[in-house]
Amino acid sequence: MMFREIIFLLSLGLTVLALCLFVNHFLPLLLNLEVLPRGSFGWPLVGETLRFLSPHASRTLGDFLEEHISKYGKVFKSHLFFSPTIVSCDLELNHFILQNEEKLFQCCYPKPIHGILGKSSMIVVVGETHRRLRNQALALANITRSRTSYVTDIERIALQLMDSWKHKERIVFCEEVRKFAFSVIVKQVLGLSMQEAESAKILEDFLTFMKGLISFPLYIPGTSYARAVQARARISLTVQAIIKERRKNGFDSNKIGDFLDVLLSTNSLSDEEKVSFVLDSLLGGYETTSLLIAMAVYFLGQCPPALNQVKLEHQYIRANLQEAGQDMSLEEFKKMEFTQCVIHEALRCGNIVKFVHRKALSNVRFKEYVIPSGWQVLPIFSAVHLDPSSHADAQMFNPWRWEGQTQIISKSFTPFGGGARLCPGFELAKVEAAIFLHHFVLNYRWRADGEDIPMAYPYVEFPRGMPILINPI
Ligand code: HEM
Numbered sequence: 001m002m003f004r005e006i007i008f009l010l011s012l013g014l015t016v017l018a019l020c021l022f023v024n025h026f027l028p029l030l031l032n033l034e035v036l037p038r039g040s041f042g043w044p045l046v047g048e049t050l051r052f053l054s055p056h057a058s059r060t061l062g063d064f065l066e067e068h069i070s071k072y073g074k075v076f077k078s079h080l081f082f083s084p085t086i087v088s089c090d091l092e093l094n095h096f097i098l099q100n101e102e103k104l105f106q107c108c109y110p111k112p113i114h115g116i117l118g119k120s121s122m123i124v125v126v127g128e129t130h131r132r133l134r135n136q137a138l139a140l141a142n143i144t145r146s147r148t149s150y151v152t153d154i155e156r157i158a159l160q161l162m163d164s165w166k167h168k169e170r171i172v173f174c175e176e177v178r179k180f181a182f183s184v185i186v187k188q189v190l191g192l193s194m195q196e197a198e199s200a201k202i203l204e205d206f207l208t209f210m211k212g213l214i215s216f217p218l219y220i221p222g223t224s225y226a227r228a229v230q231a232r233a234r235i236s237l238t239v240q241a242i243i244k245e246r247r248k249n250g251f252d253s254n255k256i257g258d259f260l261d262v263l264l265s266t267n268s269l270s271d272e273e274k275v276s277f278v279l280d281s282l283l284g285g286y287e288t289t290s291l292l293i294a295m296a297v298y299f300l301g302q303c304p305p306a307l308n309q310v311k312l313e314h315q316y317i318r319a320n321l322q323e324a325g326q327d328m329s330l331e332e333f334k335k336m337e338f339t340q341c342v343i344h345e346a347l348r349c350g351n352i353v354k355f356v357h358r359k360a361l362s363n364v365r366f367k368e369y370v371i372p373s374g375w376q377v378l379p380i381f382s383a384v385h386l387d388p389s390s391h392a393d394a395q396m397f398n399p400w401r402w403e404g405q406t407q408i409i410s411k412s413f414t415p416f417g418g419g420a421r422l423c424p425g426f427e428l429a430k431v432e433a434a435i436f437l438h439h440f441v442l443n444y445r446w447r448a449d450g451e452d453i454p455m456a457y458p459y460v461e462f463p464r465g466m467p468i469l470i471n472p473i
Pocket of ligand 1 (some may be wrong): 017122123134137277280281282284285286288289292345352353356357414415417418419420422423424425426428
């Protein structure tokens, strides 16, 4: 009896598995045979995910994309992250996808990411909730930009950090610049300086949280994923305590200091959404911005003419500020024209966000293909950034290519995404990078301490953290 039950359960399990495989892997292929772009599904369930994720220099496409593009063209089908997928390395299709958010396509990050970010995170919510949170984010970005301390806060944090290098000959640049980006975002969002106990606590939990985002999503106590979910809960409690404290001390809506003040004065978000909002800003503004600065310094280090031109630009701006006895403001940022070209080129070559996740809401016809309803769609930004038909000599770091261009964000340049989900923090990131570079190039000479190239895992990282030898000027 016992034996027969085991056999029965085993065959039931096998049948269910075979059915799942059929529905997930073979059925999508059979149903959509004629109109699908070419491509291959790879292995059952895992499909081609492992090859898609295999690390490569972030300034290259990687073997997977190179092979697939040359075999099937810029748009191909695959099976990635357990879903039938259309991969787009085509600038027109990428643009079409971004511009049709919520109409034909919808943001769709893998479920485990929802577990970590929480159900109210702007990155995972869709529809009306997304619109409401996003409007709030844009309003916040505007208010932040209009504050007089916006630039001076960033400048002070940069100077404090560089001051701490006074007696050092070698620094691990990515670690340092992460401290900078974290201090800026914690100051902008929560009004905290790094010396305050809450900041250190948030930073510690935040680092655990970040590790979980890129870990295997298994909720078993002790795994990185489980620790990340718990760390998010702790950050949430710390932020709730800060909110409570500020309300207790009599919050004055006429004296807006940081993001949190603005958040507190709004009635259109629940407390849970306010906490998620803070987390989204920390998450969006920390790793990406510090990587941008590291990329700019990395590429400048390899291009002495560009470094010289950046230095001249900043010497001129500094001299003018000193002569007028003024502090740096957004006006100076606007004058950093060549520095902004360097930032754009570092974004193009560095590919901090390689692709974003979407799904098709209905059968979508695009040129000769049909993208089946429910399929995952991955617009690959790096493929367009590195495509010689969009950017001449695409492999070359050439900041001069951006000179005189007024329309920077375009179909062929989408480091901050686009359409209804264009990154709300893109200006903050650029201002932060430019101010950091201002003081760095004026105060330090540097050279790389050994080779370290930015790699796409596909999240981008310098494997050695970019150690550099520094010399005060
Ligand atoms: C170099 C720096 C940055 C890069 C490369 C970057 C890149 C991106 C990209 C590609 C997206 C679109 C995601 C998608 O379409 O699914 C995005 C969205 C977002 N970013 Fe950024 N970002 C940067 C800095 C920042 C900063 C400084 C903040 C916050 C202060 C921020 C907050 C966000 C948020 C909240 C979203 C979600 C927007 C939405 O879904 O409507 N980012 N970012």
